[in-house]
Amino acid sequence: MNDILEIDGLGVTFSTETGEVPAVRDVSLRVRPGETLALVGESGSGKSTVALAAMGLLPGSARTSGRVGIDGTDVVGAPEAALARLRGRTASMVFQEPATALDPLTRVGAQIAEVVRNHRDVSRSEAAREAVELLRRVGIPEPERRASAFPFQLSGGQRQRVVIAMAIANSPGLLIADEPTTALDVTVQAEILDLLRRLAADSGTGVLLVTHNMGVVADFADRVAVMLRGEVVETGPVEEVLLRPTHTYTRKLLAAVPRLRFDGEGVPTATADTDPADPDTPVVRLRDVGVRFGRGPRAVQALDGVSLDVRPGETVGLVGESGSGKSTAARVALGLVAPAAGSVSLFGSDLGRARGRARRALLSGVGVVLQDPVASLDARMSVAECVAEPLRMHRRGMSAAERRERVGDALELVRLPRELAGRGPRELSGGQRQRVSLARALVLRPRLLVADEPTSALDVSVQRTVLEVIAELQRELGFACLFVSHDLAVVQEFARRVVVLRAGRVEEQGPVMSTLLRPETEYTRRLIAAVPVPDPVAQRRRRAARRTEATT
Structure with missing residues (x-):
């Protein structure tokens, strides 16, 4: 052959x-x-x-x-x-970033159907039916409805599944x-x-x-x-x-x-893990938060009665499948999404009632690191300008010399030389760009860091470096961290507590090790069972066990 x-x-x-x-x-x-x-x-x-x-x-x-x-x-x-x-x-290709592979102005079903018709002599209606079936094959719920959606109306994981559907549309060799x-x-x-x-x-x-x-x-x-x-x-x-x-x-x-730690029976290893009652006021608190996007029959309930706390100095991992609401919850904590129900307090103050200067003062205590540093850093600005942006917004009385000094300090905090300040983001590696994003998030010395998938696009050695930098800075500066991730091994290693979201609701929450050792719900057990381990022999056993469980 x-x-x-x-x-x-x-x-x-x-x-x-x-x-x-x-x-x-x-x-x-x-x-x-x-x-x-x-x-x-x-x-x-x-x-x-x-x-x-x-x-x-x-x-x-x-x-x-x-x-x-x-x-x-x-x-x-x-x-x-x-x-x-x-x-x-x-031959077909699946690219890493679906945002660059999909036309934002064309419905996803039409984009898949176009791929079908480019290489086969089929009618528009037949290609449309095939597009729906391909969406079903790659696991997108309600494929008939989703086929009429635009890419921005889908989660990141759903967009990637659309790209895979396009790649396999003509059964390439x-x-x-x-x-x-x-x-x-x-x-x-x-x-x-x-x-x-x-x-x-x-x-x-x-x-x-x-x-x-x-x-x-x-x-x-x-x-x-x-x-x-x-x-x-x-x-x-x-x-x-x-x-x-x-x-x-x-x-x-x-x-x-990063590896989920397992014992000989294939369950996470128990550690000394407690969840003491902490009298400190939470840095951020969500209480019965509800968020709904859109109106009418197509409206989506993104969050439904979500409650969680992040206390001073601790890291809380927020996990769940794509579309579970974890990024929406992070945006609520950042004040970027106003909840339709419930309340959000930041540093003990009601964020929903804060206005003007008081609101800006609250939000100046929050830093954010996003998944994609390419999208979050302005390519037209230098590294120094990117890092200094929060200072210009929240420290308007600071002189240019003071800003330069603070930017240099922030770069050194994340293990980058001050000499990088004059470069543009495109001149840096992926790991360097993500550390520049971290420097920008920490330049105001925030009390809360919100990290939304900050390492998922990085290779393993760079990911290790970025996580070590965040952990070291947290010990040094004492900020709290809301850490959004789909990588349970990273969450187990990095977080103290974990909140599991499913379809906009809290499925369970608790100390990270005990939750991963003794999950209370079938959903959390399924998440843990799906984590691949870098051992082919062990992974074959885990895959067989997962299939057996799915059929019973």
Whole structure:
């Protein structure tokens, strides 16, 4: 059986203002039909460049050498018309960020139907029916209704499922997936991986999986290739690479992976974990909060009777599936969404009643770090201007010299040199940009930090660094933290208490270890069971147990 993807001696060099920059050097890979090859490595290792080169999607500034073949068709140097016929039919690609892959002004059903009609002679009505069925296959609820929605009306995880539906619409022989599950919660991630696994088994689709999630690699891949500075440094069967790595860099990557701690029975390890009654006034308190978006039959109840506290100096993890309301709850705490019911107090004051200067004073005590630093940092501003923005808003009497000093101090707090202040966000790595976002959040020395998926887009070693910086600064500065995440391993490691949301309601809450050790609800048990671990043998057992439980 011929390989669906053949890469021989691939080299990619980018032309920049400062000269030629080699991104990929002498990479050779193979993907067989029905096989999944995982390509792993830190940001800047060249893995996404390999994926783009395989689809002929590199920018004009790239110079490519070597050979890339898909189902016998040479990609390097092929005319655009031949590549257009190839893409979407013989090979498809799932990108990490659905916001850039979807047209914000076109309903999602129409976008999927367009992909179908671009490669098959079917009527508009038949393509529309297929679009609904594809939405159902990727696990989107009420697919008939969701097909008429615009991308902004869907959660991040739902948008990613739409992108996957578009990629599999024409049953391609090769699927290139660049971080396809980064924005997904663990249960949806498990469902998507099961879907892609069935696609590979039923139709013989080969998969090139680009990811930094070693649990996903263990769960899904047959073979692994590890990249470092543009070169493949280790490759082999998934069990060999993950359980018996030979290269120092591979061992370093695996050591940085956050893991749910389990005992021999496969349940989280108990620790000394108590939840004492704390007399301190909560930094933020939500009481019976309700939030409703829209009107009429299409209105969505995003939060329904949600109550939670975050006390001084503690970290509370907010977890749940996409659409559970966790980001909405964070926005309520930030004063960005006004609840239709219930109350929100910030530092002991009613946020809903605060107006003008009093409200600004309250909110100046809150810092926020968002998931995507590219979107949250203005590319037209320097790093110094980005970090100084809260000072200009809330410390108007501060001189320019005082602002520069405070910005430099904030950069050093997050382990960045002051010399970066004059650069633009685009000149920084993903981990550096996220630490700039953290510096901006902490420049006012807030009493509360709201972190909404702050590390999910980062590779494991950079994620480890950012989490260590946040934990170190919390010990030093004493701020409280509301930590929104779908990564239960990170929450277990970083938070003191956890609040589990489901469909806008609190499913359960309590000390993080005891909640993960002895979950009270089936929903929380299902979340824990869906967390992939970076051990292929253990992950196969967990997947089998999850399927058995689902059928009983």
